[in-house]
Amino acid sequence: MQQSFINELRNIVGEQYTLADRESLAVYGYDSTPELESLPGAVVLPGSGEEVARIMALCHGAGVSVTPRGSGTNLSGGSLSVNSGVVVQTSRLNRIVEIDEENLTATVEPGVITSALHREVESRGLFYPPDPGSMNISTMGGNVAENSGGLRGLKYGVTADYVMGLETVLADGTVLRSGGKVVKDVAGYSLNPLLVSSEGTLGFFTGITVKLIPRPRSKVTMLAHFPALQDAALAVSAIIAAKVIPATLEILDRVTIRCVEEYAHVGLPLDVDAVLLIEVDGHPAVTAEEALAVEEICKRYRSSFFQTAATADEALKLATARRTALSALARLKPTTILEDATVPRSCIAPMLQVIQAAAAKHNVTIGTFGHAGDGNLHPTCLTDERDQDEIKRAHAAFEEIFDAAIAMGGTITGEHGVGIAKKKYLPRLVGESGIRVMRGIKNAFDPKGILNPGKVF
């Protein structure tokens, strides 16, 4: 990258927040996606939305690409610059601008950490449900750009269900304001749903207004063991069919159970095929009733062990197995490939069978855990990047898993985004017309193609 251009960036954000030395660029060449690396030409950390607009205008004029980055926890390569462009890190834009308790909204800057928003609104008896696994470090800007989900998706939905208003810097540095605090708004096209999950390819968010809801007054946590996978899947369907919508309905498969038990010794039996972690929340009278219904259903479907937490501490203990799933798996091998194939929830059992068959066929270890309630599974392949043959087999197994997900009416990614990692699968899912429409939208927003190029398609 030319020194004169770097100097211009420096004039906007200051010396301290413009990075172009080899060492800095080296550590902005990755995010949380395994195997992917691509060095940017420069990294800047703007301190205001106005600085973002000036950076964008500068890059637009010079034809230099801009890739937004929060904390770099993206799992599809979305925060990497593929053509030595400018990475714009949002961390300094970290103010919670307003909590509006009358309109039940929160307005934040894009660098606000998700769990920081949780703490702030919960201290006022309010609730912002999306809780991605990385919520202690993920940023709100990244959550909106990727439409992040989380454990509470089944009952409460995903980030898109909470975004009400956006302030977006467009490719040329002008500012677009869409939506706001109104619940009803049919003026013109709905731009928010388009911008949510655009993965940084349509604009750069500088202001985000999200919907809040009252904090649930009570929660009941339950854990059920199932000797047969099929029974666990049937129990999931039966719970929903009984019109109980748990806040959390998570599954761990046999490989994951073994890893968790070996690592955390939480008392899981090694001879069961699946464990379900179930949480119902809401009014105390309702949760008590729902918990009883869940227990009855699990027992009907031959759960070999069922426990309801009596205290908050016990609830934490029960949730330990699920919370340590990724750690337990990740410790086994150096490289962990975490995917997010998603199917209609009625297909959870066949999907788990597909995953196990693919792992066996390609001789790789895949542990699966995830959000059984909303069909969003995390098949996690434990491998070693130094073993190229095994890496190849892992990708072959995932290819079969994604194709099966598409065939079942599901999707290649439920919450991690397409980014670079899943580009080749997107046409299989959305078809030629889907890609054509998406390209048309991209061109309307960013005719010069400077916004996070190389992603999605």
Place this chain on the structure above:
Amino acid sequence: MDYVKLINCMRCGMCLPSCPTYKETFLETASPRGRVALVRKVQEGELDQSERLLEYLSLCLDCQACASACPCGVNAGELVAEFTCERKESLGLGFMEELVLRRLVPHPDRLEGSMTPLRAYQKTGLQKLVRKLGVLKMFPKKLERMEGLLPELPARPLRQEIMEVTPAAGTERGTVGFFLGCVMSLIFSEASRATINLLSSLGYRVITPRSQVCCGAPNMLGGDLEGLKEAARTNIDIFAGYDLDFIVTDCGGCGAELKKYGHHLPGDPAAEAFGAKVRDIAQVLALHSGDLAPRLQPVDLKVTYHDPCHIAHCQGIRREPRELLRLVPGLTYAELAEADSCCGSAGTYNIARPGMSDRILHRKLANIAASGAEVLVTGNPGCLLQLRKGLADHLPHVRIMHLTELLARSAGLA
């Protein structure tokens, strides 16, 4: 350096919110994930050991909060420390390192002797005069900082005063060895005396071998692995001469280092056995909380607790100190926000990187102020030095005490 330890990092970023320097800067180079990546790229030949790279790595406090946060067991702080130590070792010890690490630190008599002028400096009133006249402004900044950190020194180091064998008060339940940390003995000898009194009152015969030497942590910091191993061997031999239930220390930093003797001397069963016997004082006292509780008199104070990195992150001890404080009748315990985040002391970090150290200290002080506590309790001399000075300058109404000082006072042993 073990390459697998580097590639075990899956770059998930879970360490970022735990890292004090990342929280201050938001820079990836100042994050544990970034540091592991830098070291890895050096190992892979993609980056040189440039001055800038070393400068980035030197911002690491080695507080190991990242290790507590890591889902896959990577210890970025330790990896950076090992890398730095290996690098310094390959360069050989400089004149000052040789002097301090080989000729001073391993010899308690010389180390204690070196403090005599400082004691005289305080006792003769020269310190007051120097501070008043601002004479130190004429010397390098580092000297002024070091001088400012120094509290009033005890008349004599504890090592010279304490009996080698302190009998158990009442029925003897066992024998423990007491490891005297250099800084505890030289500067916070009252706290260590309280530690020994508590152990004795709970029925332990306490053996404090006078010939014991520094744990070796400064050698690690200075790139003197050989010196560290020498210190380890000396201490292992000395304590092997007694039949001990535990080897107890009230210095978090020493405890963390002593527990790693087995790691430093692989294949040496005596080193393994030594490490397995080491306990932080809070661990031992918590074992006997039932016996301790009835002896405690009311202490009508609002107290909070700062987790030293070497106790919480390096040794995984968090529950015991809090349980012990809650035993004290009349005491109101207020949990500190970000209690296990470093105070910025970090060995010699507060001298070497004063700017960052101060930023981290001020974050800690703000949390202490918000807790509303009148007393801050902790368990490591580095934290005691750093926070004593920070509190005196900015929150003079808050006192600082070692855990054992407060407990001994409540038990009428101080």
